[in-house]
Amino acid sequence: MKRILVALCLLSCILLPTSVADEQSTDYWEVDLDNGYISTKPLIVDSQVIVRTSGFWTGEDRPHVYAFDLYSGQENWRFKNAASTNHDMSPLMHVEAGNGTCGNWSEMIVIGWTDGKVTALDIEDGSLIWSAQTEVVTWGITGAMALDGDDIVVPTRQGLSRYCLSDGTENLRIDLPQLGWRNGVTVTGDSYLIGNEEGVVNIVSKSGDVTNISIGDGMIRHAPIQTDAGIITHLQKDTGSEIYLNEQLLSEEGYSPAIPYKLDNDIFFATSEHVIWWKCDSNCTFQGKTDFHANGEITIQPNQNSTSIWYPRNTPEGGWATGLPGQELEMYTTSHDTYTTAGAGFGESGEMAFGNDAGVLMVVLDSTDHALIIDGKEEFESDSEESSFQVGPEHIVLVALVIGMVVFRSRKDSAMVAKLGVLLVLVISIIALPSISEVWSKEVNELSDSPGDWDDDWPEEWKDTQVVVFELPSGEVVIGGLEGHENVEQLTDSAAIQLGITIEKQTYSIGDMIVSFNGEELDGWEFTIDGERSQLGISASEVSEASVVRWSPA
């Protein structure tokens, strides 16, 4: 019995330390957050980096919020929400310690979750200070919260709630008729502005009265922007997007608008096609645009004498661009680049924190090192995973096991040699598993690529081109002869435009999802590529130059 208890105590002690970042150099560290996409900007607060994950939709893990030591990458604390529904894209809110009419509060991180919870965590240790519950209509909170004096205003799925920062007491609740998605809230002098999926900006007075402005037929998926000229919104539409000043259309833009950012009188927008710059004083004037694909958070990097604007690139190539629309952008790339919607986070002393759908948090401590800011497809200097061999703990274990086997062999203890040999095989298997699994998965996927979906009634000239089939309730519509599209989303968009089919999409952490064709939602829509279902989303599902994509009701 004693041995059991001793072993138990030892195991418990070993469990206490948590994950530590993979140190790459003194100016850079990274850590793989195994449980999710990073869809929102990491925060750098004093000597901590705080980041949230939104769930990979794989494995048993659920979204977390983590705090790491800025300089060492050592994990300080983590907070998991097991009930989250995996679309946690509400930006983290840092709140300084303070006091107000409803009490005092310590420095905290406030988090909105997709299960409708609002949690205030102590920034020092991640302990729960208070928690509140808001409504859930499939999802809960997905938009940006805002501070209003000693209150925090939370955009909920179908309204907004206001809580006292000291204890989470709700002191205002407004139910609204429209559903919201990434529906951030803006605080003005006397009201709160909040958009929704029906293109309406609700103006909620601080006493609770509601008026609204109907902007247009589309979705407002960002906190409306208050300027001297009026309220700016970037309306997401089936056919692209539109930028509005109040109800006045300023410009028509591309698909899937990013969350716009206001810096003084300058407002920066982005879509799948451009980054765009407008200046709004008493009137709004266009400043410039540059080709780029950004759908997430636009952030700023304060420098000594200037400010840089950063845009995450939401393509398989990923990375972040910096610069002003209308001018050439500079790319910042890493070895973990992939689809990215999370903005870059910046510290007061030049530190930078990056995260993307790969779920790897990357922290650069010295951004004045210009060798790290690079053009094109180069990588962080410190990400030298292919450049040279580095001794890791696993190599030390391997050597120790081999030495152990040699020693016991010399003592003719064959039983121990066999036992160490088994351990050696296990360690080698663990090291090799990622590579083997990747290769194996590709082989398996090739096996399943066989069915095909060619219809002999289609024109011969469509052969070896891209074809899209829409099985609409009114009948099947097909278009072929398309080319040059890389994924299902691009191909479907192109086909729909040519056929005059309207598409309604929703944006999730895993990318866009099609909700309806020609307004027909039915029980959902699913697609096949060459007759086979894809395991991935529309933006991640690649198509060949001879693929047939078929959309049918679920």
Add this chain to the structure above:
Amino acid sequence: MVMTDGVHGPVLGPVEMLVVNVVLITICFFLLCRPTHSAKREILILTSITAAAAASRILLEPFPNVQPLTVMCLVMGASLGARRGMAFAVMATMISNAVLSHGWWTLFQATGWAGVAFAGSRLNLVMQNEVAMKRLIITAIFASVLFDWWVSLSIYTVGMTIGEFGIYLLNGLPFDALHAIASIASAVWIAPWLANLLHEETAELAEPIASGESDVITA
């Protein structure tokens, strides 16, 4: 309310989660409620080893599908019998999943490892305190792979074709292989120690308890 789907199947709402918990705890209760000669001592042994097993699972979480619990279930089943072994499996799964993540898949993991423990109790893997190592290793390999496939059923949902499920299982074969290798290592390193420990502890429990009158020799 089923809220969403993931690779481990539907994420359960509070009511469904409650049902899963009640089912698993009820199973444990009925497996453990049989009276014994020394209930307190036995409960302490079972609890300690269960906690150690759960802790080991949490400790090894960074290593994909390295699950010493599979071999521990076999040995526990072989040493303590089907009821205790299955109860151990269910409890260890629930405790470790409270940290690792609890959900629909817990039901499959708990029943899977309980099945492994049951198999252990029927295959003569431990005689007294001696482990039949060759038999244990072969059983562990099969148990590891079958357990993985059983747990994979948790992702099987309406609308998923057999072919798609087959592709899912095929994709997981490297992980199944790693589970099997880890089980061999566990069998070699942990099983003899655990079997010996259980033998010592349970042997003490099995000693006859003195009762009735005895003659007293007085000087």
